[in-house]
Amino acid sequence: MLGSCTMTTTRPPWLSSVLEAIPGALIALDDHGRIAGYNSSAHQLFAPAGTNADGIALPHLLHEAVGRVLHDNAANAQGEVVIAGQRIGYTARLAKEQASGERIVFVGAQRVESSGDFLAIAAHELKTPLTAIKGGTQLFERRTSRGESPLSERDIELLHMVTGQVDKLASMMDNLLEASRLLRDGVEIARQSHNLTDLLAHIVQESPSPPGAALAAPDVAVHARCDPQRVTQIMRALLQNASEARPTAPICVAVRATGSGAQVTVADTGRGIVPEDEPHVFKRFYRGVGARTHLGLGLYIASELVRLHDGRMWLTTTPGKGTTVSFTLLCG
Numbered sequence: 001m002l003g004s005c006t007m008t009t010t011r012p013p014w015l016s017s018v019l020e021a022i023p024g025a026l027i028a029l030d031d032h033g034r035i036a037g038y039n040s041s042a043h044q045l046f047a048p049a050g051t052n053a054d055g056i057a058l059p060h061l062l063h064e065a066v067g068r069v070l071h072d073n074a075a076n077a078q079g080e081v082v083i084a085g086q087r088i089g090y091t092a093r094l095a096k097e098q099a100s101g102e103r104i105v106f107v108g109a110q111r112v113e114s115s116g117d118f119l120a121i122a123a124h125e126l127k128t129p130l131t132a133i134k135g136g137t138q139l140f141e142r143r144t145s146r147g148e149s150p151l152s153e154r155d156i157e158l159l160h161m162v163t164g165q166v167d168k169l170a171s172m173m174d175n176l177l178e179a180s181r182l183l184r185d186g187v188e189i190a191r192q193s194h195n196l197t198d199l200l201a202h203i204v205q206e207s208p209s210p211p212g213a214a215l216a217a218p219d220v221a222v223h224a225r226c227d228p229q230r231v232t233q234i235m236r237a238l239l240q241n242a243s244e245a246r247p248t249a250p251i252c253v254a255v256r257a258t259g260s261g262a263q264v265t266v267a268d269t270g271r272g273i274v275p276e277d278e279p280h281v282f283k284r285f286y287r288g289v290g291a292r293t294h295l296g297l298g299l300y301i302a303s304e305l306v307r308l309h310d311g312r313m314w315l316t317t318t319p320g321k322g323t324t325v326s327f328t329l330l331c332g
Contacts (some may be wrong), residue, residue, distance in 0.1 A: 023042040070105060
């Protein structure tokens, strides 16, 4: 649903020059959430379809984002809307406060690729040199460990650092490829009845996330219809996310039977999630407050894989105390 396209009758004298200087779509709204100005690129995106109107109409979701910035003290608000079949990504930010005390929210917007083709191509192209780099560093590490290529302790530390960063980049590329497959409905789920308790125990035991995770399981095994490979993928994403929240604290994994299947929880005692981020954590490419070097795809991919299992994923969080992510699977 589109909101009002009425502009305010007055606007700060500096605003026109800012709007004209930005090549991308930019909209300015005043302290009451009313449109104070916009540039030609914004008009192309948000002008009412099939009209030659001078004004623009903003979707309700975008007005809500502006409200979070104005009234909830959010540093920014971002998301996607669909207008005339076109996906448009937006970010709302508060402009630097002026001497007069006025507040202006800038909304930047751009069209989003309609398919995962670009992601797939980019990920494949980037993985090719990464594979060569990873192979070379691993070979160098093996030679060093055998004493064939003596290095100083500092050189060995640098080599391990390079190897670790290459592994992170390779993981990012894998996530890009998986996201592109999800966008194109190219992910298959092979569901069969499995002992979920044993599967989770194996995943937790093999988890590289320091200082590790502990599984709290019931005395009776819990079964579910699932794809073990995809459950492993889901759990690795959740364990990695929990580990980043507080690297020095253990992670608690639990599983229990429910009336319709099974419920799995992954709990950390980290920094938690701030309220303005909480509604968006499962969105593709969303990076919240305090995000580290990742693409914002881990929780998105995990939630989509759960959805393809006909389950659901949600979280509960308390800023400064931790986050618990839960998901369900159907009966086995």
